[in-house]
Amino acid sequence: MRGVHLQGAPLVSPQEDEVPPDTRSGITSTLVLSVFTAVLGSLQCGYNIGVINAPQKIIEQNYNATWLARHNASIELSTLTTLWSLSVAIFSIGGMISSFLVGVVSEWLGRKRAMIINNALAFLGGALMGLAKLGCSYEMMILGRFLIGAYSGLVSGLVPMYVGEISPTHLRGALGTLHQLALVIGILIAQVFGLDSLLGSPELWPLLLGLTVAPSALQLVLFPFCPESPRYLYIIRNKESKAKESLKRLTGCSDVSEALTEMKEEKRRMDMERKVSITQLFRCRIYRQPLLIAVVLQLSQQLSGINAIFYYSTSIFESAGLEQPVFATIGAGAINAAFTVVSLFLVERAGRRTLHLVGLAGMMVCAVVMTAALVYLDRVPAMSYISMVAIFGFVAFFEIGPGPIPWFIVAELFSQGPRPAAMAVAGGCNWTCNFIIGMAFQSMADACGPYVFLIFAALLLGFFLFTYFKVPETRGRTFDQIAAAFRRTPSLLDHEVKPSTELDCLGPDDNA
Secondary structure, eight states, X not given: OOOOOOSSSOSSXXXXXXXXXXXXXXXXXXXXHHHHHHHHHHHHHHHHHHTTTTTHHHHHHHHHHHHHXXXXXXXXXXXXXXXXXXXHHHHHHHHHHHHTXXXXXXXXXXXXXXXXXXXXXXXXXXXXXXXXXXXXXXXXXXXXXXXXXXXXXXXXHHHHXXXXXXSOGGGHHHHHHHHHHHHHHHHHHHHHHXXXXXTOSTTTHHHXXXXXXXXXXXXXXXXXXXXXXXXXXXXXXXXXXXXXXXXXXXXXXXXXXXXXXXXXXXXXXXXXXXXXXXXXXXXXXXXXHHHHHHHHHHHXXXXXXXXXXXXXXXHHHHHTTOSOHHHHHHHHHHHHHHHHHHHHHHTTTTOHHHHHHHHHHHHHHHHHHHHHHXXXXXXXXXXXXXXXXXXHXXXXXHHHTTTTHHHHHHHXXXXXXXXXXXXHXXXXXXXXXXXXXXXXXXXXXXXXXXXXXXXXXXXXXXXXXXXXXXXXXXXXXXXXXXXXXXXXXXXXXSSSBOOSSHHHHHHHHHTX
């Protein structure tokens, strides 16, 4: 199998690298408002990832009380473990299912309207979780987690898509990082609110879970003041006047001819390729290389072991011998947010590929150190602090690269036609791995003990090698330049040269 060597070479010639003057426009108030409003959904997604961690013991006690009231007997430990694992992992099942609908929903409703309507799932899921104690029903809790997971699955595709399409080329990486920044801030807020002295008490934990509806309420207030994606309006809906109006609001420029010219070229190519379904995405040779890259980058995020930290950090810190593990968990959340900000400032300077490589390598080293610290914990008490530092480092390196980059690079690797289908496939892979880790990690930890993170270290090594040899740099390139580079290069999966257009690849029958 012969691959294409893209690691250090630019995707386009120097002449193609010139960025149109219009894309160099400054940050406008409309752009700030639109990005902020969109990433409120990301914040809510992060909140629901982190909110289940701190009150674990209290919720398990409530499950036991409910079981006792129904069956006049205490719940068996194995049953309780299954119920709790399901409560954690059902969130990912919801996300996994809904992520495959991102393409359909975003094309049917539009990016902005889809995010607005998606909030119905958040309100319903938040209400079920918040009322689960009052209703003496762990079924309500599990169903609520499923619905909020379905909301989050749509968010994970819609937000990067919308932000990527409204962002100027030279700011696309930095603004794309805000999805991950909002997500980790949501995790941190959930960890802080989950303290016993705040909302993590036996009386207030339903409020802790129901509070997830607050970002949705704010988003519903702000979205009417935000424009729709101009790319969606012009390329998908063929509404040039509305696309111009949206561009003027986002850029603050009265002359948007340069940006419109770029979209016209993208639309011309899309008219040649037409709409691409998920099935066609897999069948067409021209999409294999970017699709493989997109999927592996998503796997590198989820199979890195980071969600093992997010979901089970309190129990991990307990096993490390810390007396107040919840505060260490909050510390990890603070580092999580801080290094996402670092990535935001570096992504347009160092580039996507470099940061991803640095993040993977750092996480691999931290995983090995964490394992050694946990192995020698009984003989060397100071190892508890080394394990804590290793966990903090693991989280920090994750947010430098593997955290934010896989989300927005998918939108960069594909042109407008296949982009929704590609986002759906990548999101589905991400959420599937999320579910597997959430459901299996506790059993893996019980079976492997302190050596469990060596599994993740081996996976991280594999992802590092793939990124080094196969992932191109997309910094500073327009969507069309990136797509054009893949059309000119050999396939990763065979020796043939790719066809010059997607229409050649799909054939007339595929587009009928």
